Amino acid sequence: MDKLKSDIEIIDWLNSLEWIEEVIVSRVEIVGKIGLRTNSMDKQIFNLMNTCMDNRYYILLDRKLICIERFNV
Numbered sequence: 001m002d003k004l005k006s007d008i009e010i011i012d013w014l015n016s017l018e019w020i021e022e023v024i025v026s027r028v029e030i031v032g033k034i035g036l037r038t039n040s041m042d043k044q045i046f047n048l049m050n051t052c053m054d055n056r057y058y059i060l061l062d063r064k065l066i067c068i069e070r071f072n073v
Contacts, residue, residue: 005054032066
């Protein structure tokens with residue numbers, strides 16, 4: 001998979017994941033709401049997410065949210 005280098009690419013990618021229920025975009029971050037049926041995140045999935053993001057983005061996990069924030073907003 002090529003690096004995701006823009007907000008649009010990240011939003012489209014999150015929308016394509018079946019375990020993401022909703023994607024919310026703000027000026028500072030992109031938030032993916034994890035579905036209620038998803039109980040845990042496989043380490044392999046998290047590693048894949050980290051490797052496919054451009055270095056301008058970083059990922060935070062908070063229970064049922066994936067927050068992708070931008071550096072230098």
